[in-house]
Amino acid sequence: MAGEGCEFEQTFSFSPLPAKKPSFLQDRDTLALLMKWSMLGRISAQCFSFDQSFYPYKSDRFALCFFRDPNVVSSLRNMKGGARMTLDRPVVCVDVEQVLCTEVSMKLFDPIYSCGVLRPSGHVVKCLHDVYPDYDELRQMLREEDSEHYSVIGREERREFLFCIFKHLCFGGELCQHEDTIDPYISTTKLIYKDLISVQKHPETKKISVVSSILKVCAHDDSGRCFPGGREEEQTFAYLIVDPYKRHVTLFYHHYGVGSFDIKAEDL
Template identity: 60%
Template sequence: MVTYFPSNMAVGEQALKQQFTFSLLPSKVFAFTQDRQTTEFFMKWSMLGRISAQAFTFDQLFHPYRKHDFVSDFFRDPNVISNLKVIDPLELWKPFERDVASVNVEIIPCTKVSMDIFDPLYNSGILHPNGHIVKCLHEHYTDFDELKKMLLIEDSENYEIISLENRVEFLFRLFKHICLGGELCQYEDVIGPYIETTRLIYKDLVSVRKDPDTKEITVVSTVLKVTACDQSGLCYPSRTREEQNFVYLIVDPLKRHVHVLYHSFGVGLFKT
């Protein structure tokens, strides 16, 4: 669903709603961006310098039904506009600094608190017993394998070993993004790096809590997949539509923090 920002005639009506305001959390450090092994994987997968995470705080109670207000206010907030990092057409990092005309917001299911979702990969013919990914012939790609078939080809025999319900989960989407990588991705022969990197990023971005009585752990974050348009069309996360150009806002309603996971598809960079 697309939300358009109000015209001048509608400003009075919009003003009746409390707007969200945001502030950058410059001291927030995401562990996966500092981990040396993860950095080496990002370099290998052509994602180094093209994937980033930032944190902002906000001032109002957040409820998922207000997702469009939240995202619209996010892209109008001067602290966001001046601090949100993007890669420009010249492959340079710079502040967002654009006038957004409309936003598209999709709530992404996020309920997983373990990596059990990936267990079917180990007994389906996608992996050898030692964790190596089974190779297969492909008319266009010499390095195609059973994992990519499962991720990309809906009529492949292994597509539904991960249920459709689980395929829409943020954890699985994150795994798919990691596996597909950037423009010059050097793919892994074993599954381990993909699983471990997904786990680190997910743990870094998503908030959970434990029920003091039942001891059950549940996710408290709401995950929003977003795009934004200016008067010329799509402007965020990129001017071009590509599955590996993505942005997720991961909202913690208790801490009133929002984490921004951003990736711009292309050849790996070495500066952010």
């Protein structure tokens, strides 16, 4: 957890990049799916530039400066949607978790297609559950360690940002209408992931690698957690995706709850 000290060490300044809007927030088919999954108006991404070199070992300081920056505070106060940040009090500390991000293809999900979670048609196998009605083998495999299919995705792969996005989409919002097939989850995960991360190709080997650093973040003021807001819930999340070369950072977040706020179906 990072606390006081930002003023006395390296300080980052941030500027909004309103023209840099991820394509998944402009794609009609994706927006329709997010509405179906009860995430529309509650999931978003905001882009900013920053003025100093970023180093992963200084992630805590970077995140603390981000949530204290006047331009960030103003942008989050004025945003549309349910994850708006009021920031009536200054942020005093942040929790930062570095998230693995190495995948450059969708091969991570290949084991799901042959382990019994899906039918040959791609339809998700339904199952009974004591707690969750209308449950299926896919969500059980994603969430419950005692699932017979849990181990088909290794623990290291489950730490990947690509997998985190997929899992978030599969569980959706509070009134999520879950898909009967896996394809919409996979295609939307791919689109969002490509939108958010930056890659480079090695000039000699031609190998593509991810250059982005992913930070899962939570900001606190002197009264407790202030961003992402709402009760602590796995589906209320915030990530900072940092491109150290362009000096761009994207805040990708979702606020779990009911309703899509001021975005309506006729707006799609």
